[in-house]
Amino acid sequence: MTLKVAAAGAACGQGKQEIYDLEKIKALPIIPLGEQLGAVLTKGAMALCIFPGHIERTPSLHFESRKNTCFCFGCRRGGSVIDLVKIVRDCDFKDAVRWLADIDQAQLAKPKPIRRTVEYQTPVKHDGVEYLPDLEVYASIMKCSPLQTDGRLYLNGRFITDQTIKKFSVGQIPNADHLVASLIHNFGYPRCEKSGVLAASSTPSCPRLVFRSQHIVFPFLNGEVATYLQARSLSPSMGSPKYIGLRGVRRPVFNLPNVAKSRAIWLCEGIVDVLSAYELNKPAIGLLGASTTLRPDELDFLSGKTIYIVGDNDRAGRTMVKRLRNQFVSRRIISVIQTLPPGTNDLNEHLVKTRRK
Ligand SMILES: [Zn+2]
DSSP states (O other): OEEEEEOTTOOTTSOOEEEEEHHHHHTSOHHHHHHHTTOOOBGGGEEOOOSTTOOOSSOOEEEETTTTEEEETTTOOEESHHHHHHHHHTOOHHHHHHHHHHSOHHHHHSOOOOOOOOOOOOOEEETTEEEOOOHHHHHHHHHTOBOOHHHHHHHHHTTOOHHHHHHTTOEEOOOHHHHHHHHHHHHOHHHHHHTTOBOTTOOSSSOOBSSOTTOEEEEEEETTEEEEEEEEOSSOOTTSOSEEEOSSSOOOOBTGGGGTTOSEEEEESSHHHHHHHHHTTOOEEEOOSTTOOOOHHHHHHHTTSEEEEOOOSSHHHHHHHHHHHHHHHHTTOEEEEOOOOTTOOSHHHHHHHHHHO
16 A cells, blocks of 8 residues: 655645555554653563653553553553554654654664764864963862752742752852862962853962852763853843853854764753753753754764754744754654643753643
C-alpha cells in the first residue's frame, strides 16, 4: 500500500506529490524508534510515558515488539509507529508518515558511536583584554559559595528539589566584596580579570565582582568541573538584570557535556527550566537568552539524538524554536517542537502547575 501526499514545502494545489510505502514505514521497529524519541525501557519493555501532557513516576508505556505497537496504560494512547509519531509530534497522519520516511533508518537500527567533546576554552578579545575561561578561579568561587537558606527556599518554592540542587551543585555568592578580595589575593588581578569574574566598573584599586552578594550561582558543569558561571538575582531591582554571566567569556550551552549518553534531550531556554526538566525525568540542556544559536561543534555533539525544543510561550521563544529547528534540519538532527500547555509560559511554570495538582 502506498500513500500519496503533497511534498513537504509544496503549496497546496500545485500537484507536486511524494509517494510513500506505508507497509515499509509501518514495519520500522517500534522499540528503537521509541528509544530515539526518548523512551528509556526498563524490564518488561516498559518506559515512563513520553507522550505530551502525561508526566509520571512509574512506567506505564508498554512496547510490544511482536506486534510492533506501543500503548500507555496511564493516558491510554498508543498504536503503530505512525500513531507514536502522531502523538509525540502532535501532528496528523500524513505529516507523521513524511517524518518517518525522512529519518535515517540505519541510524535508528544502530546509533553511530560519536566522540562527543565540546570546545569551551575559546579566547575572546574585548576592550583590550583577552578573556579565557579559568577553571581554577571558578572552582574557587564555587567552593566559597554554598547555597544559603533563602536561595534554597527560592528554588524549592519553584519545585526544584534538594536532590536536583545537589546534582547541579547550585551555590550562592556570599559577601561579594570579601570574595573578590580573596580571589585577587589568590590569583592576582590580571588573572581574575581575564577569567571574566570582575565587573566592567572594576579597577585594581577598587575591585568589583561581576556577581553580587546573595546571587544564586549556577556552575556549567563538565562532569564535576565548572567551565562557566551564571548568577541569578533573587530579587531583581530596577535597572539590575535578573541574570548575570561572566564578562567577555563565551557562554557554553548549559549541561551539554553531561547528556552525551542520552538518546533524547530537551532543549530549554533557561537554567531553571533545565532543572525543571530533570524534575520531570527529562535530560535537558539550556540555551540562555532566546537569541543564542548553536555552534558547529555543539551541533556535532547532538547528532544522532532527538531534540525536543521547548521554547518559552512568547515571541522570542517562538523565534528561537524556528531558528533552532532550521539548524537541526540542516544537520539532519531529529527534532520535535514541544509546545507548552496554553497559559504556561515556561517549563518551570509547567512543573509548578503539575506538582500543585
Ligand atoms: Zn501516557
